[in-house]
Amino acid sequence: MPGPVLEAGTDPVLSFEGVEVTYPARLGVGPFTAARDISFEVRPGEVLGLVGESGSGKTTLGRVAAGLIPVAQGRVVLSGTDLAEASRSRVRELRRDLAFVHQDPAASLDPRFTVADSIREPLDVHGVGDRRARNARVRELLEAVRLTPDLAERLPHQLSGGQRQRVALARALALAPKLLIADEPTSALDVSVQAEVLDLFERLQEELGFASIFISHDLAVVHRIAQRVVVLRAGEIVETGPVERVFADPRADYTRDLVAAVPEPKPAARPRRKRLVS
Numbered sequence: 116m117p118g119p120v121l122e123a124g125t126d127p128v129l130s131f132e133g134v135e136v137t138y139p140a141r142l143g144v145g146p147f148t149a150a151r152d153i154s155f156e157v158r159p160g161e162v163l164g165l166v167g168e169s170g171s172g173k174t175t176l177g178r179v180a181a182g183l184i185p186v187a188q189g190r191v192v193l194s195g196t197d198l199a200e201a202s203r204s205r206v207r208e209l210r211r212d213l214a215f216v217h218q219d220p221a222a223s224l225d226p227r228f229t230v231a232d233s234i235r236e237p238l239d240v241h242g243v244g245d246r247r248a249r250n251a252r253v254r255e256l257l258e259a260v261r262l263t264p265d266l267a268e269r270l271p272h273q274l275s276g277g278q279r280q281r282v283a284l285a286r287a288l289a290l291a292p293k294l295l296i297a298d299e300p301t302s303a304l305d306v307s308v309q310a311e312v313l314d315l316f317e318r319l320q321e322e323l324g325f326a327s328i329f330i331s332h333d334l335a336v337v338h339r340i341a342q343r344v345v346v347l348r349a350g351e352i353v354e355t356g357p358v359e360r361v362f363a364d365p366r367a368d369y370t371r372d373l374v375a376a377v378p379e380p381k382p383a384a385r386p387r388r389k390r391l392v393s
């Protein structure tokens with residue numbers, strides 16, 4: 116008897132298998148293991164929330180997922196390829212499918228580049244289309260992140276924090292990544308602007324269908340944005356599951372404390388969107 120038929124294209128976009136990350140010793144400080152035995156996967160079109168207190172290892176895992184820091188143990192598999200075993204050219208190819216949005220939009224934007232230049236740069240680097248096609252794509256991306264065309268020639272310092280983060284998002288989406296790693300993308304913004312940028316993220320994710328690792332110290336934000344959540348503490352996973360379940364019925368004491376600390380009113384249970392994955 117043949118086994119159950121696996122639908123094509125349901126392989127994870129990314130998986131971590133028993134990942135450990137150790138930062139090398141620095142002057143006067145020994146090596147530090149910032150993540151231990153981390154296993155999870157991100158499926159196509161899924162938003163996975165990575166939540167935990169400051170110092171729990173969220174950024175470390177985001178950087179590992181982006182192939183920016185090596186693992187001491189375990190495997191990181193991107194679109195079926197183990198990053199540690201892939202050739203340089205294959206890694207370069209895989210990187211194209213990945214994008215990263217930082218907490219601080221200033222860190223993703225060159226202060227000397229206009230908005231249009233920043234958004235166009237990944238297209239230039241990868242030689243996508245001719246100049247006309249790239250400029251058309253820039254206009255399309257500006258519109259996608261709801262920025263008016265007149266902002267195209269501005270420099271980052273002439274923009275508000277929220278506008279800068281929209282530009283960073285447009286730049287991240289330029290090459291239509293399969294996976295967007297967003298590291299606390301709204302934490303540095305004013306509360307009212309945070310909500311706008313979260314709305315935008317949610318709409319874009321629905322429209323474009325990219326998978327995402329959405330990192331936040333704020334459980335309420337993750338509840339809203341993600342379908343599944345990984346709860347981290349001191350470099351280890353304490354709990355993982357569908358976000359509704361983890362919120363309604365946390366299994367680990369630590370998660371229970373985090374949920375209890377979410378200010379009232381607790382985020383209302385939203386009707387979940389229909390998804391390819393559950």
Ligand code: ADP
Pocket residue numbers: 138139147149167168169170171172173174175176
């Ligand atoms: P989070 O994003 O959850 O705040 P990080 O991943 O930034 O956590 O950091 C996790 C731990 O690793 C922290 O204790 C931090 O001090 C340590 N750490 C981060 N970067 C380095 C580094 N380059 N060298 C040594 N330790 C680091």
Ligand code: MG
Pocket residue numbers: 173174175
């Ligand atoms: Mg961080």
